[in-house]
Amino acid sequence: xxxxxxxxxxxxxxxxxxxxxxxxxxxxxxxxxxxxxxxxxxxxxxxxxxxxxxxxxxxxxxxxxxxxxxxxxxxxxxxxxxxxxxxxxxxxxxxxxxxxxxxxxxxxxxxxxxxxxxxxxxxxxxxxxxxxxxxxxxxxxxxxxxxxxxxxxxxxxxxxxxxxxxxxxxxxxxxxxxxxxxxxxxxxxxxxxxxxxxxxxxxxxxxxxxxxxxxxxxxxxxxxxxxxxxxxxxxxxxxxxxxxxxxxxxxxxxxxxxxxxxxxxxxxxxxxxxxxxxxxxxxxxxxxxxxxxxxxxxxxxxxxxxxx
Amino acid sequence: xxxxxxxxxxxxxxxxxxxxxxxxxxxxxxxxxxxxxxxxxxxxxxxxxxxxxxxxxxxxxxxxxxxxxxxxxxxxxxxxxxxxxxxxxxx
Numbered sequence: 001x002x003x004x005x006x007x008x009x010x011x012x013x014x015x016x017x018x019x020x021x022x023x024x025x026x027x028x029x030x031x032x033x034x035x036x037x038x039x040x041x042x043x044x045x046x047x048x049x050x051x052x053x054x055x056x057x058x059x060x061x062x063x064x065x066x067x068x069x070x071x072x073x074x075x076x077x078x079x080x081x082x083x084x085x086x087x088x089x090x091x092x093x094x095x096x097x098x099x100x101x102x103x104x105x106x107x108x109x110x111x112x113x114x115x116x117x118x119x120x121x122x123x124x125x126x127x128x129x130x131x132x133x134x135x136x137x138x139x140x141x142x143x144x145x146x147x148x149x150x151x152x153x154x155x156x157x158x159x160x161x162x163x164x165x166x167x168x169x170x171x172x173x174x175x176x177x178x179x180x181x182x183x184x185x186x187x188x189x190x191x192x193x194x195x196x197x198x199x200x201x202x203x204x205x206x207x208x209x210x211x212x213x214x215x216x217x218x219x220x221x222x223x224x225x226x227x228x229x230x231x232x233x234x235x236x237x238x239x240x241x242x243x244x245x246x247x248x249x250x251x252x253x254x255x256x257x258x259x260x261x262x263x264x265x266x267x268x269x270x271x272x273x274x275x276x277x278x279x280x281x282x283x284x285x286x287x288x289x290x291x292x293x294x295x296x297x298x299x300x301x302x303x304x305x306x307x308x
Numbered sequence: 309x310x311x312x313x314x315x316x317x318x319x320x321x322x323x324x325x326x327x328x329x330x331x332x333x334x335x336x337x338x339x340x341x342x343x344x345x346x347x348x349x350x351x352x353x354x355x356x357x358x359x360x361x362x363x364x365x366x367x368x369x370x371x372x373x374x375x376x377x378x379x380x381x382x383x384x385x386x387x388x389x390x391x392x393x394x395x396x397x398x399x
Contacts, residue, residue, distance in 0.1 A: 245324030246340035
C-alpha cells in the first residue's frame, strides 16, 4: 500500500491508495477514489446478477442501502455508492492486489460509470477526424485485431476492450485502458515494429503505444459497428449495412461490460440507456473478410468512411 | 370470440427506432420486435380485449396486407411471445 496517487483511466482520474503500475500518473482532480474499507460491510440487499469468472470465482452484484456492492469469491467485496465516485474495498479470502486491480479496472469502474449514467460497452474504440467508432463483437471474433489494423490506418485508440459511453447529448466515447491484446498469429503477422509482451494464455499485449496513436480525451461517437466475419474471398474486404433498432439494441445489451450482473431491477434502466444510444448513433453490421492478408485494406476502407 | 393473451406484468416495453425490445428481467429474456410486432404488442390488452379487435386495428394500418396473412402473422407472434413467457394466456 502507498500514499494516495492519481492515475489517468477511462477519460477521468482514479485516486488510489494502491499503486496501479499499468496506468499513467495524472494530476487532475479525481473522478473516482479507491479506498480500503475500515468499517465492517453493511448488509447486502437484492441480488441483481451473477457472472462466473472462472471455475473458482464468481462475481455477484447486490443492491445495498448506499448503492451497489460487487463481490468476488477471491478478492472480496467492492462497495460503490450511488454517486459512482467511490470504490471501497473489503478484502476477501485471497486478497491478491494484482487480482484486485483487474477487478477495479474491469467491472468496478464499469459499475461506477454505470452509477453515473454511462454505458460501459465491451468494445474497441477508435477516434478519427470524423468522430469515434465503436467495434462490438464477442471475444475471439477479431475485434482487437481490427482495432490494431485501424491504428495502423491512422486511427487513435480509445480502448481495446471496455469503452465507456456518455449518452450526452452529444454521445461521447471516452478512453479506456489503452493497450491492445492480440493472439499470437495476428501479432506475428501485423505487429511490425510494435513491441508486444510475451505470450500469456495465447495473447500478446501491446502496451507502450506512442502518444500520437492514443486518443487522450472523449470524442463524439459517430457510429457503432457490430462485427461479423465474412468469407475470405468476398469481393469487398469490408461492407457495412444498417441494423434495425431492435436488433441493434439486442446486440448492444449482449455486449455490456457488466453483462448478466445488471439484472433484476437494474436491467430496465440499462436497456433504456442502450435504446437511447441506438436512437442517437447509427449501428451497423460490419462484415469483414476473414483473411488477415486483406485486413489492412479493410481497415483503410473503414477509416476512410470516417475521414481517416 | 377468442380473448387475447395479456402482457406479463413485469415485462418492460422499450421503444427503439423501427421497433421495440421487450425485457422480462426475472426470466432474463430480451426479445426484439420489428415495427409491426411493436404495434401488435401495443394492441394487446388493455388496448384490445379480443383478437378480432386487434386484427381490425391492424388491417386499418396495413390495408394492402391480406387478412389471412395478418391473422397468421399475429398468431405466430403470440405463440412465440407465450413460448418466451412474455404473455399469459387468458384463463
